[in-house]
Amino acid sequence: xxxxxxxxxxxxxxxxxxxxxxxxxxxxxxxxxxxxxxxxxxxxxxxxxxxxxxxxxxxxxxxxxxxxxxxxxxxxxxxxxxxxxxxxxxxxxxxxxxxxxxxxxxxxxxxxxxxxxxxxxxxxxxxxxxxxxxxxxxxxxxxxxxxxxxxxxxxxxxxxxxxxxxxxxxx
Numbered sequence: 001x002x003x004x005x006x007x008x009x010x011x012x013x014x015x016x017x018x019x020x021x022x023x024x025x026x027x028x029x030x031x032x033x034x035x036x037x038x039x040x041x042x043x044x045x046x047x048x049x050x051x052x053x054x055x056x057x058x059x060x061x062x063x064x065x066x067x068x069x070x071x072x073x074x075x076x077x078x079x080x081x082x083x084x085x086x087x088x089x090x091x092x093x094x095x096x097x098x099x100x101x102x103x104x105x106x107x108x109x110x111x112x113x114x115x116x117x118x119x120x121x122x123x124x125x126x127x128x129x130x131x132x133x134x135x136x137x138x139x140x141x142x143x144x145x146x147x148x149x150x151x152x153x154x155x156x157x158x159x160x161x162x163x164x165x166x167x168x169x170x171x
Contacts, residue, residue: 017046
């Protein structure tokens with residue numbers, strides 16, 4: 001992906017905004033960089049850090065992606081723990097588990113050529129493919145991390161999987 005005004009990157013659960021600011025620092029200064037978080041305190045912190053660094057083009061806003069996905073489309077959506085947190089609850093909205101609403105909403109905010117990159121410490125590659133594949137996201141690739149062995153099983157402490165938007169529309 002090249003830095004351009006057409007490139008839009010959404011960091012879901014942005015926290016202190018560090019990831020987006022690092023992307024900006026690595027030369028992605030023309031594209032739309034947007035960080036959302038359910039926590040107003042996180043957004044205030046992100047905005048303060050960006051302001052202190054003299055960066056005004058990175059946008060931070062409060063958003064609950066479960067309640068309101070919005071109409072904007074993004075070429076790249078990043079999740080570094082939000083799905084993990086959402087998956088910890090058994091809460092239902094309109095009879096649906098929150099993690100299922102989240103997955104459908106991720107599909108809907110991706111542009112047609114969009115990529116969803118998720119990093120999880122709770123789910124394996126196979127589990128993530130199953131959870132997001134049901135919602136129109138197709139496996140693309142993964143980031144390889146060092147593995148460990150315990151009890152005869154091999155694993156890694158985190159999993160990062162990239163998905164591309166499939167053709168079916170999710171509601």
